[in-house]
Amino acid sequence: MEFMNKVREMAKEDIRRIVLPEGDEERTLKASEIIKKQGLAHVILVGPESAIKENAKNLSVNLEGIEIVDPETSEKTQEYSNAFYELRKKKGMTEEKALQTIKDPMYYGAMMVKCGDADGMVSGAVHPTGDLLRAGLQTVKTAPGISVVSSFFLMQVPDCTYGEDGFLLFSDCAVNPNPTAEQLASIAISTAENAKNLCKIEPRVAMLSFSTMGSASHELVDKVKEATRIAKEQRPDLMIDGELQLDAAIVDKVASLKAPNSKVAGKANVLIFPDLQAGNIGYKLVQRFAKAEAVGPVCQGFAKPINDLSRGCSVEDIVNVVALTAVQAQNN
Missing domain, CATH: 3.40.50.10950 (Rossmann fold)
Structure with a gap:
């Protein structure tokens, strides 16, 4: 890589x-x-x-x-x-x-x-x-202001334009089975910081769900909405948005239809999964089907x-x- x-x-x-x-x-x-x-x-x-x-x-x-x-x-x-x-x-x-x-x-x-x-x-x-x-x-x-230790994977997808020319951060894919809204917000902030400081890219953080901007109603969606609100409140300097479906997060054409007012949708390079099942399955699917290189899990929050x-x-x-x-x- x-x-x-x-x-x-x-x-x-x-x-x-x-x-x-x-x-x-x-x-x-x-x-x-x-x-x-x-x-x-x-x-x-x-x-x-x-x-x-x-x-x-x-x-x-x-x-x-x-x-x-x-x-x-x-x-x-x-x-x-x-x-x-x-x-x-x-x-x-x-x-x-x-x-x-x-x-x-x-x-x-x-x-x-x-x-x-x-x-x-x-x-x-x-x-x-x-x-x-x-x-x-x-x-x-844990670090000051961080409530939970989590992890991220560095994903490099060949011949891909999503993220930063196929380079994205996926989190949390290894540590927290079912994070609360507060923990999910903390995970998003930690991963954004690593995108900036470790990867030297400007983070555009998508809080992933099966809903985009209210397209579905469910308690699982509510958790992602609340996590997004908390993360934005704690770090207004970061580009964090949600809730977003995966396609709305990374595909411009889909984003223009589903989330036209979002600065993150269609351009996300940091993907925050709502729970460990989604994150672990997601990174392994991309690794196997897209032949992506996956470096990690890298711990964060300590x-x-x-x-x-x-x-x-x-x-x-x-x-x-x-x-x-x-x-x-x-x-x-």
Whole structure:
């Protein structure tokens, strides 16, 4: 994807420290060497030091210039444990449990980000999404004014004029099963910010539904209408409109008939789906039928960049997500 080449170049401009808490995993090790060679980030591998070095040796991975941190022996472990205890003591956390938890590389990595010793974290080659979200929400927490962590996919559709010459952001396709109107508004704002800061495009955000501007009446439509109202009220500087059917959102001729007064309709480059079923199905349909490249899911809404990987990810996927996380950190 041409966009990812641009992201890699942006990552090189201001090197950021990105922690990978699955430090002894094969694809992660191979990706770390590439990231180092290309100068995309300063990589910090977290995990058992002996296992990391042994696996790297077996894979012929050169670890020179790559930082390794073992939570079992790190001088920072007690400091992070104390900080984590303070964050969670009102939730019933004990000092003993805090120390045990911080020795988990996922939580150790998240606390590195929380405490400013790393600029972002990428995980998920081994762990399910829920593990990463839990660690992130218990440590880094959400950004000010953002009520929910969500995700987006970067979609590049070949030979396509919709969006930005076939480039669009789809959200939320991976995290929130049934967001409230308030959460949907927050997702729209977060995705618009990423369109501006990460993708360097002017966001035109469509709040998708099976109705366009009142063409149908249903409680599901009402939720999208309310989410649109909230998003516009909170961020009047952004171009956000809805509710819009998909064709009205991206096709000029349809938009001129269904939503002639909208500045977004027919020109949307950010598509906000009303729930996870629609979003997940939608991005996979476009990926398979239109042979689109889909990069993600990229997480958004955390106070600092934390990103997820698919457990079926490739080495290149990890490199790409680390580069994306580094650029997010530059804009944080």
